[in-house]
Amino acid sequence: MIRRNAPPPSTAMQTVGPFFPSSLAEPALATLTREGHAGEAIWLTGDIADESGPFRNAILELSQADAKGRVAGDRGADKHFAFWGRAASDGAGQFAFRTVLPGPSADPAGPRAPCFELLILGSGIMRRLATCFFPPGTTQDPVLRCVPAALRPRLLLRDAGKRGGLRRLHATIRLHGADETPFFRD
């Protein structure tokens, strides 16, 4: 279809660089739960490394459903839940979100297993990286099925005991190398 005066395509992506300010990754953004939220509160923790070791000041952005599997904007979505969060990694590449275990959600691609969508930004990342983690033992999910079977375990969270009385699930993220995390086009 030819359109006159077609508007320009989306603006080119550029890296956030090494100096993404802590004032824009304030700790409050890493807490998705609000007083009175539904479901089980958990810690979603992770460690992120590149080819040469821990990645400091990686910016991780989490999108997920609420405890009942409702997506942001759905009718009846939990008003006491944020659906989106941001955390920056520390010098050891560690990050943490306080969130809930999401419910399974409806999706045109098929019913989704509980899952945590992550977007990763940082110095040297020219195009944001997108991936998705699942609770331990997940097998059925239309996005997980797009991943070669041998690589699927890399997208499963590990049970990492408790932290402050809450269940802790841990993601291991490797950006480049033999144990590289699978990433998606988005």
Add this chain to the structure above:
Amino acid sequence: MRHDPPRERDQPTPVIEGYPNTARRTPAAKLLRRPLPRLLTAGAAPAMPLASIDMAEAVPGKPAMGSRIMVQLRVVDEDGRGVPDAVVEIWHANAAGRYDHPADPARAPLDRHFRGSARVASDREGRLALHTIKPGAYPVPDSGQWWRPAHIHFSVLGRGAVTRLVTQMYFASDPMLEWDRIWLSVPDAQARARMVATQLPPHEAPITTDIERLVFTHTLVLRGREETPPA
């Protein structure tokens, strides 16, 4: 909303020679294809604390060093429609080319009258005005002889996470653009040009504008367009 993948030539090559972090942090494997989940396409921009501030005057009555500027930003979708209530995050170096960040090793001085970051929302037409100073160029740490040209970082959150845009805005007639590996990493010349702000001649600046500011206009285009029935 439709979310077509961007054209390859309009986006940066992920690995840039002379920028070692790009090789260490770019996956070696091809990115996997998947259906775009509703989780990434649904919902308004996240609710975040916003503050309309003048970055050029972190301390009221004490202007920061540098040329005072105003950037009239418009956030649109790929149909050119204004995106209301987009969250726009801004950060940049001060006039001397120094970031207010503990990791910045530059010898250039900090300026406590300059506020290095802001977070604001677009209005109903997708517009917002940014009041700041023109940032300075700076040498890239540990890179040999590579300098970044003056630039402003933008992070934009629109409707649905897939519209997420992180980019940089540059200034016209800057000879340093042609030497910048990050700006040059976008293959298409027009796509590069679209990252460069347009300066308004001072006599054409809006009448309401504080005359002690140079005025620029700039458009950020987020991914996605409304489903339009074929004509």
